[in-house]
Amino acid sequence: MNCNMAQAEQYDSDSSSEPESDINDNSESEDTDGEINCQEFSDRDDGRKITPCKYYNKGNCQAGDSCHYAHVCMYALSGNCRYGLQCKLKHPKGQKAAPTARQQSSDQRHPKLTDGRFYQWQLNDGNGWRDIDNDHVIEAQFSLPHTKSIKIYNTPYGAVTIDFTKMRIYGKDLKVRRLDDGNTVWMWYCILHRGWVKYGDKDSKGNSGPIKSSDIERKFQSNPASSFTFTVGANTFEIRFREMRQMGKKRKRKVARRPLYRQQQAGAAVPQAASAFQNMSLGKKPQWQFEGKGGTWHTFKNRPECPVSSDDIEMKYQQNQSSMAFKVNGQPYKLDFTAMTQLNLTTKHKRKVRRVLI
Structure with a gap:
């Protein structure tokens, strides 16, 4: 019976024009189900429950003081607000603040x-x-x-x-x-043209970006609650660390911070x-598969038209190679172990690949 070791989910690519509130975005709701979990939390000595207002936490409650729900930070109620004392939302009195982003960064x-x-x-x-x-x-x-x-x-x-x-x-x-x-070397990325682009990478014309990941990371390490501002021509942009957004005059774009593998x-x-x-993964033999039509997965097998097998790929993978090249029916392919993709270098058609334990 096939048993996958891991399956990764991906972000939606384009969110450059999505609306955004200036309130703290603990929820990252655009990458989940779009709803804030409004479970009840105990915040009273008599044990009675209160329910946080989900609209207040999103920054757009229209009821104001007449709202029947509590205008408090739902993450502070559950004890895991990552902004701590710097949170823009109200925290319950007497509750111990969670570590600030700067404290967390210092710990890491x-x-x-x-x-x-x-x-x-x-x-x-x-x-x-x-x-x-x-x-x-x-x-x-x-x-x-x-x-x-x-x-x-x-x-x-x-x-x-x-x-x-x-x-x-x-x-x-x-x-x-x-x-x-x-x-760890931390890399910074921004969504551009429906894909993630690393700050500082060269564009199609061979020109490098105006800033590098190291520039952003240096500012982030000094104060994770601040922002990083830079200019491109006559345009000024701001990367807000709390919101993980790049703010421009016309557009807002998602930003990501991930380690260099x-x-x-x-x-x-x-x-x-x-x-x-x-x-989790002991006693199983790894096999490499590629995704076909309809989401069906196929194992790499050594055939006359395809000289590479699952074992060949695993050998390269164990050698800590970042990629490997091979041909199928004379067509050149590149298998990227980091992105977990297979690319036809002629047609530029890309497929997902995965490593499973059988």
Whole structure:
């Protein structure tokens, strides 16, 4: 029986003209279901419940003081508002503020967060943090700006979906986090012409952009609650870190911050203690597949017209190659391990590929 190890979801490409409020956007609702979860939270000594106003949290409640729902930050009520004391919304009195974005960023730069590995993805089911085995698959997808989530199979909890935008688990009582060794190179991207473009990349004419990811990251590290302003010709643009938006005179565009992918070092320390997640990908043989018509997946097999097999691709993948080239019926192809795509270099037709465990 086929059993996928991971399946990644992608962002919608074009959101350059979508309306946006100036209020804090904790929800990133345009990348989820467009609705704010208005579950009830306890915020009273007598144990009675209050329900936060979803329109207030979106910044457009018309009822004002006559609203029957509480005008408080719904994320502060649940104890996970990422803006802390800098939040523009009202927080309940006496509640301990969550760490600010600057504090979180400072924590992630701490060189002792990991055990020596470049990164560590971990889950917590209430009994402490445990490493996710073979987390390079998660990291590879997290490094792609268009990937908003990844679905992992073969865990003791069934299929687990990690939301990269909010760093949470969909629909399960689990927590997720990514530890960092402090040396990650962060890349910044913006949606342009229905696709994600890295700041500083060359355009079709060979001209580099006016700013680089390192310029933006330097400002972000100094103050994640601020913004970065730059000019292109006579036009001025502002990247607002809180909203993850590039603001122009006429358009607003999504912005993404993702790590430059690094394959873990050979022989890096790996905890030997038994983990509830070690069975995620052990005892299975990896196979490489490409997506055909109708969303049907086909395994790479060595045929007269196609000299490359799933094992050939896996060998290249294990060698930490970023891509591999091959021909099918004389047509040149490129398989990109980072983007997980197969590109016909002649026709420019692109297909999705995946690595599954059978």
